[in-house]
Amino acid sequence: xxxxxxxxxxxxxxxxxxxxxxxxxxxxxxxxxxxxxxxxxxxxxxxxxxxxxxxxxxxxxxxxxxxxxxxxxxxxxxxxxxxxxxxxxxxxxxxxxxxxxxxxxxxxxxxxxxxxxxxxxxxxxxxxxxxxxxxxxxxxxxxxxxxxxxxxxxxxxxxxxxxxxxxxxxxxxxxxxxxxxxxxxxxxxxxxxxxxxxxxxxxxxxxxxxxxxxxxxxxxxxxxxxxxxxxxxxxxxxxxxxxxxxxxxxxxxxxxxxxxxxxxxxxxxxxxxxxxxxxxxxxxxxxxxxxxxxxxxxxxxxxxxxxxxxxxxxxxxxxxxxxxxxxxxxxxxxxxxxxxxxxxxxxxxxxxxxxxxxxxxxxxxxxxxxxxxxxxxxxxxxxxxxxxxxxxxxxxxxxxxxxxxxxxxxxxxxxxxxxxxxxxxxxxxxxxxxxxxxxxxxxxxxxxxxxxxxxxxxxxxxxxxxxxxxxxxxxxxxxxxxxxxxxxxxxxxxxxxxxxxxxxxxxxxxxxxxxxxxxxxxxxxxxxxxxxxxxxxxxxxxxxxxxxxxxxxxx
Amino acid sequence: xxxxxxxxxxxxxxxxxxxxxxxxxxxxxxxxxxxxxxxxxxxxxxxxxxxxxxxxxxxxxxxxxxxxxxxxxxxxxxxxxxxxxxxxxxxxxxxxxxx
Amino acid sequence: xxxxxxxxxxxxxxxxxxxxxxxxxxxxxxxxxxxxxxxxxxxxxxxxxxxxxxxxxxxxxxxxxxxxxxxxxxxxxxxxxxxxxxxxxxxxxxxxxxxxxxxxxxxxxxxxxxxxxxxxxxxxxxxxxxxxxxxxxxxxxxxxxxxxxxxxxxxxxxxxxxxxx
Numbered sequence: 001x002x003x004x005x006x007x008x009x010x011x012x013x014x015x016x017x018x019x020x021x022x023x024x025x026x027x028x029x030x031x032x033x034x035x036x037x038x039x040x041x042x043x044x045x046x047x048x049x050x051x052x053x054x055x056x057x058x059x060x061x062x063x064x065x066x067x068x069x070x071x072x073x074x075x076x077x078x079x080x081x082x083x084x085x086x087x088x089x090x091x092x093x094x095x096x097x098x099x100x101x102x103x104x105x106x107x108x109x110x111x112x113x114x115x116x117x118x119x120x121x122x123x124x125x126x127x128x129x130x131x132x133x134x135x136x137x138x139x140x141x142x143x144x145x146x147x148x149x150x151x152x153x154x155x156x157x158x159x160x161x162x163x164x165x166x167x168x169x170x171x172x173x174x175x176x177x178x179x180x181x182x183x184x185x186x187x188x189x190x191x192x193x194x195x196x197x198x199x200x201x202x203x204x205x206x207x208x209x210x211x212x213x214x215x216x217x218x219x220x221x222x223x224x225x226x227x228x229x230x231x232x233x234x235x236x237x238x239x240x241x242x243x244x245x246x247x248x249x250x251x252x253x254x255x256x257x258x259x260x261x262x263x264x265x266x267x268x269x270x271x272x273x274x275x276x277x278x279x280x281x282x283x284x285x286x287x288x289x290x291x292x293x294x295x296x297x298x299x300x301x302x303x304x305x306x307x308x309x310x311x312x313x314x315x316x317x318x319x320x321x322x323x324x325x326x327x328x329x330x331x332x333x334x335x336x337x338x339x340x341x342x343x344x345x346x347x348x349x350x351x352x353x354x355x356x357x358x359x360x361x362x363x364x365x366x367x368x369x370x371x372x373x374x375x376x377x378x379x380x381x382x383x384x385x386x387x388x389x390x391x392x393x394x395x396x397x398x399x400x401x402x403x404x405x406x407x408x409x410x411x412x413x414x415x416x417x418x419x420x421x422x423x424x425x426x427x428x429x430x431x432x433x434x435x436x437x438x439x440x441x442x443x444x445x446x447x448x449x450x451x452x453x454x455x456x457x458x459x460x461x462x463x464x465x466x467x468x469x470x471x472x473x474x475x476x477x478x479x480x481x482x483x484x485x486x487x488x489x490x491x492x493x494x495x496x497x498x499x500x501x502x503x504x505x506x507x508x509x510x511x512x513x514x515x516x517x518x519x520x521x522x523x524x525x526x527x528x529x530x531x532x533x534x535x536x537x538x539x540x541x542x543x544x545x546x547x548x549x550x551x552x553x554x555x
Numbered sequence: 556x557x558x559x560x561x562x563x564x565x566x567x568x569x570x571x572x573x574x575x576x577x578x579x580x581x582x583x584x585x586x587x588x589x590x591x592x593x594x595x596x597x598x599x600x601x602x603x604x605x606x607x608x609x610x611x612x613x614x615x616x617x618x619x620x621x622x623x624x625x626x627x628x629x630x631x632x633x634x635x636x637x638x639x640x641x642x643x644x645x646x647x648x649x650x651x652x653x654x
Numbered sequence: 655x656x657x658x659x660x661x662x663x664x665x666x667x668x669x670x671x672x673x674x675x676x677x678x679x680x681x682x683x684x685x686x687x688x689x690x691x692x693x694x695x696x697x698x699x700x701x702x703x704x705x706x707x708x709x710x711x712x713x714x715x716x717x718x719x720x721x722x723x724x725x726x727x728x729x730x731x732x733x734x735x736x737x738x739x740x741x742x743x744x745x746x747x748x749x750x751x752x753x754x755x756x757x758x759x760x761x762x763x764x765x766x767x768x769x770x771x772x773x774x775x776x777x778x779x780x781x782x783x784x785x786x787x788x789x790x791x792x793x794x795x796x797x798x799x800x801x802x803x804x805x806x807x808x809x810x811x812x813x814x815x816x817x818x819x
Contacts, residue, residue: 018813022797029794033764038576040619041787049734050764058622060643063579108578132734162799162812168771169743172736238800249740250712283748288801295812351649422639423647433649483637 007373009306010075011144013158013299015123023120026127026166030054031113053133053171055126056112059426063107066129067119069377071139071157071181072100076364076373081122083360089115094360096345096353098417098468099178100138100377101129105424127165132173132260134164134245138180140188141342141376144303145386147334151183151200151208155300156237159291163238170245174252175260177245190379190495192216192225193471195262196244208234214244215266215273218465222501223263228274234296236281239289243281247273306372306387311337317394324446325397325408339390341371343383343400344407344415348444349437352418353381362403370396380417382410412449413457413522414440417468421461421478422485428461430478430485431511435459438515443522452522455535458493471495473536474521475502476514487514491521491547492539505544506552517551524550564606567628567636568599571612572643573621581643582621584612585633590621594644599633657756658766658777661789666778668704668725683727686711689719697722704754709737713744720751727778730759739772746773746803763791773803 006014015023030050037047051057055066067082074082082102086094089111090104097103107115119125128135137160139153140146160179164170170177180189181198191197197213210232216225232240244262251269253259266273313336316326331340343363345353355363363383367375370392371385378384388396400406409415416439419425421432436459443449459476460467469475475490486508493502509517522535524547529538539547571584572594582590585597586604588611600608605626615621628636635641642648656663668681673688677696683704689696696703704725705716716726726745728738738757745751757769758778766788769777779788799812 018797022795022799025795025797029764029791032790032794038619044616044622046733046762050762058574058579060639061579061581061646062574110577132736159812165799166768166795167800168768168798168802169739170736171768172734172739172765246740246744250737254709254735254737285747422642423649431648433647437649485638 010373052131055129065107066103072377074375076367078122080364083357086357141378153181153183192499215263217263220463222470328408328410341385413455417458419466429480432459432461565602569626573624725754727756733760742772763788767792771802
């Protein structure tokens with residue numbers, strides 16, 4: 001199948017001629033910037049923000065290209081093309097990130113314009129995947145499929161994507177700016193730890209509006225966001241976003257990179273921040289920024305339900321191994337007879353979020369056969385096939401197993417988030433991936449993992465917290481202590497509706513003892529839990545004391 | 556970045572490192588005055604020669620050959636003293652493909 | 655330093671005046687502090703007046719004087735410091751300023767189109783500047799997805815075709 005031939009029913013935003021013309025212009029611009037850099041017309045200091053806004057980092061071993069997967073949505077042709085890019089310009093694999101993007105670790109600067117051309121063939125790009133601008137908006141990986149969904153967040157995520165793309169006023173912000181949007185009362189996007197978090201909802205009349213949070217974030221100063229508004233009417237959505245960004249661009253700190261995120265401004269100004277946003281919003285010529293219902297409808301049409309068959313829910317086959325996979329990987333769908341399937345990119349001992357080109361192609365094939373050609377990337381670094389017929393689940397499982405993608409560990413202790421860490425990242429102070437691999441191997445027995453139950457371990461290789469360690473049940477932060485990698489543990493974090501920042505439990509552990517420490521924490525939890533309690537529940541009930549004692553009491 | 560170059564005075568022999576502009580690959584610079592792909596191919600500067608070495612190495616930055624020159628203290632081999640720099644020599648410590 | 659306007663270089667007729675220095679005959683740019691302190695005397699001059707805003711100045715602060723000003727200069731102390739973009743947009747949109755808005759400081763050609771879309775008139779550029787680099791950069795991307803201060807021609811959805819040249 002040609003990369004340009006899209007699966008007919010995959011509900012990704014379809015580019016028209018003007019979108020494509022725009023991408024070509026953007027590639028031409030970047031090609032020119034690369035040429036000016038190579039000729040010396042741009043210094044590295046001048047070029048750096050320009051390349052970053054095209055997703056290009058200079059990392060430890062090479063350039064790294066981060067490609068935008070808009071709000072985590074892919075069709076099979078796009079995923080297949082990513083596999084092709086991995087083979088042609090990288091080392092045959094790619095790395096899915098917590099921001100629902102993909103990055104390639106072995107990029108050559110000279111190749112980037114050609115890579116961008118290849119992406120443009122499937123209406124993809126790397127625009128604003130880095131830099132001090134509005135980044136890729138993230139959303140719920142079960143959008144359009146989840147039974148609890150009130151508003152389809154993809155429509156507004158796409159509107160945000162268009163609005164934020166090369167925004168003339170907000171491309172040189174104090175610092176990066178990340179927006180997450182969910183359309184379900186159960187927050188699956190960690191809205192409260194984003195620069196702006198949006199909960200789309202409906203009022204009694206069925207009209208769409210937005211609850212808006214600002215100033216959340218992780219990094220070295222983790223903060224839960226402040227609620228700005230309970231209700232922004234749909235038509236005023238972009239006006240309100242403009243107002244938030246205007247206040248931030250004018251007043252966010254510029255002289256200290258560690259205090260430049262909006263969370264610091266919101267924390268320092270408190271209620272005054274909300275008032276400033278409201279004042280700006282009140283005085284704007286709002287007609288100019290009004291979101292036309294026709295635009296919403298036109299973009300919404302891209303995300304219409306695929307042609308579901310009229311089916312009934314049905315029992316799953318008896319096969320024990322299949323049942324174990326199904327228990328971890330299958331999620332209820334709003335359409336009877338269908339299910340959403342999460343594909344684990346966390347094989348035991350593997351690199352969290354990595355997929356080989358072969359695996360990308362295998363998933364693309366399976367998505368075409370079983371999910372209208374649609375794939376989602378999750379912020380936990382897994383993939384989702386959103387719309388699978390229940391009667392196809394067994395066949396799908398066999399296909400995934402053949403591709404090495406059927407590890408039944410979704411939501412379990414080996415479903416670990418890990419940043420690239422010092423193995424790849426120029427900022428990291430310690431390795432993350434090998435710790436994830438060792439924990440995964442230590443708990444390799446899947447019966448044991450099921451017995452332990454839901455437990456989220458997140459690992460960051462530096463204080464910037466790309467591994468989201470603050471919001472994990474067990475968070476691990478690798479830092480450098482006099483030339484040695486050591487690992488701090490935080491407990492009790494959560495990124496859902498009951499968002500909380502994990503607390504540091506005590507002194508750090510060495511590279512060689514951190515896995516034992518995790519084992520001790522789990523043993524303590526298992527010894528203390530009451531029936532049905534998850535790790536986080538036991539921790540919240542008992543507090544840190546028993547865990548601290550188990551970790552640090554003299555033997 | 557150029558700020559890294561302003562490190563404290565060297566107390567051990569140093570080589571210089573950077574990423575090559577065109578492809579980003581890690582490169583090394585020693586007393587021979589040539590940027591090399593392999594650290595084994597360069598001869599370290601004595602600590603007292605580090606400053607002169609840096610000036611030579613940074614010329615390549617101005618000529619659009621490399622990016623982000625900085626000094627790396629080394630022991631015999633030469634082998635960097637710091638773990639991070641040893642990782643830059645050896646590549647990622649994890650298998651470079653999905654399991 | 656020369657100015658870039660409509661993609662062409664032209665000489666600068668304006669003089670920037672230090673706070674303590676005497677005022678010249680011709681067009682003069684003063685600081686906001688001086689503008690405040692000597693508002694009446696400055697209004698009595700028989701030559702155009704401009705003000706230079708520092709990046710931390712909120713445009714409201716200059717609003718009371720705008721009807722007497724022919725020019726407002728904003729500054730990018732570093733190219734990645736984008737506060738000027740919000741100042742420029744606010745001067746046009748909130749305060750209806752129709753005079754010259756000039757971008758000074760470390761401005762990259764790659765920022766030209768966005769500055770124009772926020773409402774800038776002129777950019778102060780170094781002596782050796784090749785204006786072709788700026789016009790190329792301005793003209794590379796002809797499509798935008800959001801409203802701006804310049805005379806964009808609306809297309810379907812969020813998209814507008816640019817008319818910057």
